[in-house]
Amino acid sequence: MSPLLLVIGILIGAVLGLTGAGGSVLAVPLLLICLKLDPASATGLALGVVAASSGYGAIQRIRQREILWIPAALFGISGAIVAPPGRLLASHLPSEWLLGSFSVLSLVIAVRMFLQSIQHPELAKVVRADSGDSTQEPLLCRLSDTGRFDWRVRCMAGLSVGGVLTGLLSGLFGVGGGFLIVPFLNQLNGVSMRHAVATSLVIIAAIASSGFVAHISTHVVDWSQLAQLAIGGIAGMVLGSVLARWLAGARLQQVFAIVIVVMAVLVWFR
Numbered sequence: 001m002s003p004l005l006l007v008i009g010i011l012i013g014a015v016l017g018l019t020g021a022g023g024s025v026l027a028v029p030l031l032l033i034c035l036k037l038d039p040a041s042a043t044g045l046a047l048g049v050v051a052a053s054s055g056y057g058a059i060q061r062i063r064q065r066e067i068l069w070i071p072a073a074l075f076g077i078s079g080a081i082v083a084p085p086g087r088l089l090a091s092h093l094p095s096e097w098l099l100g101s102f103s104v105l106s107l108v109i110a111v112r113m114f115l116q117s118i119q120h121p122e123l124a125k126v127v128r129a130d131s132g133d134s135t136q137e138p139l140l141c142r143l144s145d146t147g148r149f150d151w152r153v154r155c156m157a158g159l160s161v162g163g164v165l166t167g168l169l170s171g172l173f174g175v176g177g178g179f180l181i182v183p184f185l186n187q188l189n190g191v192s193m194r195h196a197v198a199t200s201l202v203i204i205a206a207i208a209s210s211g212f213v214a215h216i217s218t219h220v221v222d223w224s225q226l227a228q229l230a231i232g233g234i235a236g237m238v239l240g241s242v243l244a245r246w247l248a249g250a251r252l253q254q255v256f257a258i259v260i261v262v263m264a265v266l267v268w269f270r
Helices: 003-017 024-034 039-064 069-091 095-119 121-125 153-173 178-186 194-218 223-247 250-268
Strands: none
Touching: 003 024, 003 039, 003 178, 003 223, 024 039, 024 095, 024 178, 024 250, 039 069, 039 095, 039 153, 039 194, 069 153, 069 178, 069 194, 095 121, 095 153, 095 250, 121 250, 153 178, 153 194, 178 194
8 A cells, every 4th residue: 555646546536526616637647757657557546536525525426316307417428428439549640749738728727717716706616526405407508598507419419519628638638527517517507516517426436437448448457556546535635625615715716727737847847
């Protein structure tokens, strides 16, 4: 049992749990820098750890009945279908291009997190590791003439396009994709931030799992290493649920955003 692997896993799970979106982007830099892994191994392992951590969080939210299953299914299935081709594409791209593109993506996520913490500080308190009421709410659709969700092409396509984009980025860079999932659900479907964040856990678990399965079909995986990281990731989610009521907020989100920027720079010059 390696203490370093457990600590990295705990950090990944805790950051994932203590953010509403974008927390899993720290997984790849931690694996690249702390474990000295190559980009393919780091992004593949990141998918496995994020899948385990978000899967644990999703189970908790399912018990609390906070999941919106229609967007979870449409978003998750379309993303899970596209994640393996994204993973295959990543294996054919130069490492320098992947690392550079990942750094740019990280900076975009960090800027969005920081701006949200300033413009909407109340939303920063809604995190994946926290639990709220289980009040169900209607699913809306900005693309519908009535504003309500229906099973027509426009409403289904909106969620499916979001899933395709998320699946592609997840397969390419080993990220969970919450930075896309939560805004899509919150703005396109008009659901509360709390339900969007909760639902994102199911979607992330599905997409990350699909990407990880594609990874292990083409790469050798150190299962002992993955198991320790996953145990740490789940422990980090548990720790996040304990700390969320005291730590979650705009200031913490700003700290995470700065850390993401620092890690992106380190990855760029790795």
